[in-house]
Amino acid sequence: SEPRSSRRPFAVVQLRQDDAEARLYNMVGFQTKMTYPEQRRVLRMIPGLEKAEFVRLGSIHRNTFVDSPRLLRPTLQLKTRDDLFLTGQMVGVEGYVESAAAGLLAGINAANIVMNRELVVPPPETAVGSLIAYITDATRRDFQPMNANYGLMPDLKIRARGREKKIEMGARALAAIDGWIDRNQIQSPTSMAPCEVRL
Known part of the structure; x- marks a missing residue:
C-alpha cells in the first residue's frame, strides 16, 4: 500500500478515440509480447473492460535507428x-x-x-x-x-x-x-x- 495514505496504488489506462462514431478506442501504450488470448484475459481484469470487445490487440514493434x-x-x-x-x-x-x-x-x-x-x-x-x-x-x-x-x-x-x-x-x-x-x-x-x- 501507499505509505502516506495506506491506499492501494492503481494505474490509469488512457483510451484514445479511434473512429468517428466513438465506438473504437485505442489503449495507449499497450505494446506487449503476451499472446492474444492472454491479452484478452488480462485486459478484461481492468475495471470497466470486463465485457470489452478487443478489435485489435497490442504487439511490440521494433524501433530501428542508427547510431x-x-x-x-x-x-x-x-x-x-x-x-x-x-x-x-x-x-x-x-x-x-x-x-x-x-x-x-x-x-x-x-x-x-x-x-x-x-x-x-x-x-x-x-x-x-x-x-x-x-x-x-x-x-x-x-x-x-x-x-x-x-x-x-x-x-x-x-x-x-x-x-x-x-x-x-x-x-x-x-x-x-x-x-x-x-x-x-x-x-x-x-x-x-x-x-x-x-x-
Whole structure:
C-alpha cells in the first residue's frame, strides 16, 4: 500500500478515440509480447473492460535507428559521405513532427549542395535545433531516440519557472528560428523555382 495514505496504488489506462462514431478506442501504450488470448484475459481484469470487445490487440514493434552521434553531422549528412543524408525516425528522432522537421532540414541541405550554398543547422534554442544537437552529439555514448522537449534546449539566461519558463523558451525559439530563416535565406518550397536534384 501507499505509505502516506495506506491506499492501494492503481494505474490509469488512457483510451484514445479511434473512429468517428466513438465506438473504437485505442489503449495507449499497450505494446506487449503476451499472446492474444492472454491479452484478452488480462485486459478484461481492468475495471470497466470486463465485457470489452478487443478489435485489435497490442504487439511490440521494433524501433530501428542508427547510431547518429557516431555517424551523422548536424547537417544530417553521413560523416563519411557528403552526398548522403539520413532523416526520420531512423536517425533517432521520435514523433511525426520531429521526423518531418528532420526531413525538411535534410531537404534544405540537399538543395543547398545542388545550389552550391553553405549547409545550415538550426539554432539549439529551437525545438528542431536542440533535437538535431542531441542526436548528433558525438560525446554521447548511450544513444537512445528522443522527442523534441524543453529539456534539450539550452537554459534561459533569466530565472523563470513552470509555465513562465516555457513561454520564455517558446518566444526565444521563435525569434531564433525567424532569424535563422532570414540569415540563411530559406524559402518555402512553394516560392522556389523548380529544380532537378541529383546526388
